[in-house]
Each structure stands twice: as structure tokens, then as C-alpha cells.
Amino acid sequence: MTLRLFDSAAREIRDFVPVTPGQVGIYICGLTTQAPPHIGHVRFAVAFDVLRRWLMRGHGYDVTLIRNVTDIDDKILAKSAEAGEDWFALSYRNERLTSEALELLGVLPASYEPRATGHVPEMIELMRVLIEKGHAYPAPDGSGDVYFDVRSWPAYGELTRQKVEDMAAAEDADPRGKHDPRDFALWKGSKPTEPESASWPTPYGVGRPGWHLECSAMARKYLGDTFDIHGGGVDLRFPHHENEQAQSRAAGMGFANYWLHNAWVTISGEKMSKSLGNSLLIAEVTKHARPLAVRYYLTAAHYRSTIEFHAGSLAEAEAAVDRIEGFLRRALPGEHTAQPTGTEILPEDFVAAMDDDLGVSGALAVVHEHVRTGNIALDEDEAEVAAQEARLVIAMTDILGVNPLAPNWSGSDTPGQGEAADALDALVQAQLAARAGARAARDYATADAIRDQLHAVGIQIDDTPTGARWSLVKHGGEN
């Protein structure tokens, strides 16, 4: 069984061979914590969660996944100035919202989530090496900026196959002190308008991390000079990843052996983006579909295919999840939660699909085939066969992060809590039925009173085309 992945540096599918047998190091560029996450922002995390689970469960690798947090940058400073809020408070609030959103969508926690601001010494060391080797220089105007000298590194452009002559100028600093307008900032000197708390001393002046340098420094610290996989959204290929690779290699490191890039979530063909005003926050979307369905929706598309968001396909995802869950609940009555035992022998066609650059649509087709076979077995009173199929479905869906019986979707694996959740659901459903009855009888006062009573105890009701849904009101997580 060989795992094959599309390496966007080589622009071809390559057999995956790790640097160290049995181990895989992955670095993914995390979010710049300038705003609460929208559905596009979390796609990369879901895509790489599937990769990680497959490496671990399908191939038995010991995986170290590092996903950084860019907790300081121009946009964060601009937003904090606008809002009159400390940059670090704004940044940390959005970091927490992002972590909550990822947890809600069943993304396994990273091995570690380093923050840029915590790695200034490592960045200074990288700058020192680059300056010593003649690949970087402090701005001659004493601004505190430090630039990478693109002309000193003939391989610059190799990741995205561009010639330096064809590239636009780097817009990250005043070009006057640069050797070449395409030289990019490793470090950004502080400006008088910026808060003192956003600056750190270096031998080259007081300033703050450049976005590209921070990833090179953090990848090196946690994964070593050469590591296996570097991932991120496709928009990061240039300039961000090109620059990361140039800095690290010019400093003498091997850096990433494979580059994986995920495609966008779009709306009406346009990238979902806060700045374009077409973004849907996770907190919004999960009011209309359960988080498991949203996770399924994001997982079901191949990571290199664009996901064109629309409510209809989210409803289809919900129906697919219901189908899987319905079967599992019938086949495994009494099991509130269920996880793979690790002894299941995965169907060959599932393995083949996943090994082929994470072919999730093929893999999900195998899942649904087994659901069908299992349902037929149940109809024919073959409980044993159905239970076996259910175990396989659990093993396969768990690898994709969409096992409906996984404890994260069902509440908890602590005995008793599943039952408590079921009891609560039964009570709320009875209230919702009474409310629906009152509405049908045009007794809106009673209907509203029921909703208010539920809200008073922390239960939120949302009316959807398929009926009322309830959820526990989240505190402090929706701004």
C-alpha cells in the first residue's frame, strides 16, 4: 500500500516517503487571528485533519502536526486601532473562536499551535544566519525592517515556477531601502503610530515579525530543518510559501519535502471572504445544520476541488449523515457512542481511494455501499452481518472525521451523559411539539412563552425549513 499525494511543488502525484520511517511531520499555516472564522477559513484545517487521520489510522504513522497562529500582523493592528481594543486581546479572542470552531467541526487538536509572538528569538536567529550568508540585509534607512535579498538566491521562484523578472514588487514595506522591489520583509520595523506592546527588540532595530519568517522559524523549531509535508490554502502558494521556502533553504535547511494546497470555498464563483462581504461564519452555519453535517460537507469534496457553497448541498450533506447515522443506530441499538476498535480490516476499495491523493468521494461511496448492505441485512434480520457492516462504517467514517457515533458529536463518552442528552432531547422535543401545536392554533402568546422559557434555561430554538431545531446557547463565542 503506497500513499500517493499531489505535491504542488513537483506538480505531480508522488509516492509518499517520510524523512524518518514511521514518522510524519506536517506544518500548516494557520489563521491570522483578525476576525472570527468563516466557513472558508476552516477548510484547510478539515482537509489536513483527514490527511492526518489517514496517515495515522491507514498507515500507522506517528504524526506531529504543527498549525501556527499568526497573532500579530498589519491587519490585526489596523483592526485593533479601529476598534479601540488592544491588538493582543482582539487576536486572542479570535484565536479562541477559531479553536472552538475547529473543535465543533471535529478537527483533532494540533500536536502544538505555536504563536508567532512567542518565537521572536528563533526569528532573530534565522535573520542572523541569512544576513551572514548574504541573503538578507537590514534596511539602510534605519527603519528596523530586514529584507530578504531575492537576487542573492537563484532558486527564488522555484516553488511556483516563476522568474523573478516576472514578479510584482513585494508590497510589504517602503521600497526605497530595498535592493530590489521584490525583496520581501523578514522583519518589520515599528512605526510611531503602532503600540509599544507590538514591538520586540532585535540587533537590527525594534519591530515585529514578518509573516513569512515566522512560519520558517516555527516549522524549524518543532519539525526540524527538513520535514515531510507543508500545507495551506492555495492562495498562500505565492508569495507566502515561496518566501518561506526561499528563506529556509537559503539559511541551509531542506524545509518541506511535499507541498499540499487545498482549494477555496466559493459563493457564486467568488472566494468566500470577509472583505467581499460574502462570508458565512461558522457560528451562523451551525445554527442551520448540525456541525457533523457541516464537517461532512467540507470533507466530502476532494481537497483540491473548489467547494461552491449553497444551502442545498448542505442539506444533502445532512441527509447523507442522517442515512449513515440511521443505519448505525439500527444496527447497534443501545450504543450511544462508538469508535473504531483499531482491529477492523478496512475495505480494499476504501484504502485504494484514500491512498490515491485522499480520494474522499471514492471513499465515501464505499461507506454508503456498506450502509446499503447493512440496511439490507437488517431488513433480512441478519443482525450479526449488519453489526459487522456497522463496525466497518464506523472505522471508515472515523478516518474522515464524520463518524456519527464519535463522542464529539454525541456529547460525551462518559457513561450516563449520552442518556442524559437523550432525556434532555426528549423533554425539549415535547416542548417543541407543544409550541408547534400552539402556533398551528394561532396561539402565538403560548408559542412565544414556550420559546422564552426554553431560552431562559439556555436552550435556543431555530426555525428551519425542516422544523424547529434546538441547541444550547453558547456563551461568549459568537461575536
Ligand SMILES: Nc1ncnc2c1ncn2[C@@H]1O[C@H](COP(=O)(O)OP(=O)(O)OP(=O)(O)O)[C@@H](O)[C@H]1O
Ligand atoms: N474562501 C476560502 N476558502 C478556503 N480557504 C480560505 C478562504 N478564505 C480564506 N481561506 C484561508 O484561510 C487562511 C487565512 O486567511 P486570511 O486570514 O488571510 O483570510 P483572508 O484570505 O484575508 O480572508 P478574509 O478576506 O475573509 O479575511 C488562508 O490559509 C486562506 O487560504
Ligand SMILES: [Zn+2]
Ligand atoms: Zn506560513
